[in-house]
Amino acid sequence: MLSPRSLLIRGMLVGLAAGVLAFVFAYLVGEGPIDAAIAFEEAHSEAAVGEPELVSRTVQSTLGLLTATLIYGVALGGIFSMVFAAAYGRLGRLGPRATAALVALAGFVTVALVPWLKYPANPPATGSADSIGRRTSLYFLMLVIALASLALAIYIGRSQVTRFGLWNAAILGAGAFVAVIAVAQVLLPSIEEIPDGFSPLVLWNFRLASLGTQVVVWAALGLGLGAVVERGLRRESVLSAH
């Protein structure tokens, strides 16, 4: 049987690897738009020019970015492995690889895709400093609504399995998730702060790079933890068979 302790350790290690992959992707795809946004910022504000740089751009785009993606990967890997630990053996006959992939897909949609659809990531120079409190609150509110919708979807799915069968119950749960998210995203206020003259292409490329980084993280977590746990269980069953 799996132990929560070994799952947490494996999850954090897989998260570390996911953080490395996220860094590679973000560095190659995301740094271009960030540099373009900073060039726009410097061309359009007098205040930013005189400010001394606390951390150089080179450090921000390499060591700083790597530190951020590694910590993010380890943290997400740890919590992901705990959700996996709770889901494993409770999703019908799904084995470790399918369970991890499904949990990662649900995690990506809930904590990355849904908040991104309403409050997508913004490059430097596109947010007003005065609204950071409001933007942060709205972003986390969207995240909490997404998590609550996932809980609702799981509850509906589980309670309807005996009545409609697994496939149709899953569709009902997913449908409820989509409906609640759609209503919430229509009702929540939008944030429109992109300054005039900011390149729409830079904005689009930055937001795609941000979503792509999340795809890399979640794919690495789901496929990585599934593979590691599968291998561990197989080795265990070999040892116990002899």
Add this chain to the structure above:
Amino acid sequence: MSSISSSATPRPAVQPVAIPWRQLQPWLLFGAVLAIALLYFVGTEQGVFHLIGGSSVHEFVHDGRHLLGFPCH
């Protein structure tokens, strides 16, 4: 024990065994607290709230914060 060939590996075709909730609870709590603390420092420290003065943490993880989708200045 050392001469097991990989082709002879039995496939685990058994029903997956769930970890009992009682055993899982403290680890879930620990994992969640750890993750939230780490994510806070990467994502929002020195944004709306700050535990450490100045903006060195914010500036250091600046690019990651933008690209990971956290609201940032």
